[in-house]
Amino acid sequence: MGTVFSFDVRGGDPGAVRAALDEAVVGLRRADEVFSTYREDSEVSRLARGELTVARCVPEVAEVLELAAEAERVSGGWFSTAYRGRLDPTGIVKGWAVERAARRIAAAGAHGVNLNGGGDVQLLGTPGTERPWRVGVADPLRPGGLAAVVSAAGAAELAVATSGSAERGAHVVDPRTGRSAVTDLVSVTVVAPRLTWADCWATAAFAMGSREGLDWLESLPDVEALLITAGDEVRCTEGLAAWLG
Known part of the structure; x- marks a missing residue:
């Protein structure tokens, strides 16, 4: 997936948690092997070339494609796995993985899990008694600065995902044109229970632009967001303030 992963795991039986952590790392590497569009021998690359059917792929491929189809439906087509006429599910794979x-680590008994994949974070449980997880949201217009801090206080699970052009340039594609999205935004940060969806919704909203993107995000249940425009205007969903601190 071409990014760095970091783990912060608290509590649980050390042996069981360590084994689950090792399995989680293997799972992330396996996801890259299966879904990478840069590997000619990956199942997704072979599927795109017509050398495999979904039925002949590992079960995770069908699972991810079903989730991607749901994301495309909910976003009205603004999230898509089609890139210049070729299958490319990478927009959903990282969050899902x-x-x-x-969740694999939490299921092994850890009472707190913080997994960061390239700046997108899944939080489960808590790091300690009366201590919530907190995630800083980078300010895209002020390198080294923070635009906000998200607190997971009161949430058993929370995810924070950002899509934008500050670090990776114009990499978000407008599915209607197949070209880089022309938008007034520099970043969209989405807060939701599950990183699978938070990552998708951030990408789709960024492609939409600030006005349509904000209205759409407001319509989604259990989703809050912070949008920053190239003109340094900050726009938020109505309930975002409850997660800041």
């Missing part, structure tokens, strides 16, 4: 890895 990180969330799955975090």
Whole structure:
């Protein structure tokens, strides 16, 4: 997936948690092997070339494609797995893989899991008594600065995902044109229970632009967001303030 992963795991039986952590790392590497569009021998690359059918792929491929189809439906087509006429599910794979890895560790008995995949974070449980997880949201217009701090206080699970052009340039594609999205935004940060969806919704909203993107995000249940425009205007969903601190 071409990114760095970091783990912060608290509590549980050390042996069981360590084994689950090792399995989670293997799972992340396996996801890259299966879904990478840069590997000619990956199942997704072979599927795109017509050398495999979904039925002949590992079960995770069908699972991810079903989730992607749901994301496309909910976003009205603004999230898509089609890139210049070729299958490319990478827009959903990282969030899905990180969330799955975090849940695997939590299931082993850890009372707190913080898994960061390239700046997108899945939080489960708590790091300690009366201590919530907190995630800083980078300010895209002020390198080294923070635009906000998200607190997971009161949430058993929370995810924070950002899509934008500050670090990776114009990499978000407008599915209607197949070209880089022309938008007034520099970043969209979404807060939701599951990273699978938070990552998708951030990408789709960024492609939409600030006005349509904000209205759409407001319509989604259990989703809050912070949008920053190239003109340094900050726009938020109505309930975001409850997660800041």
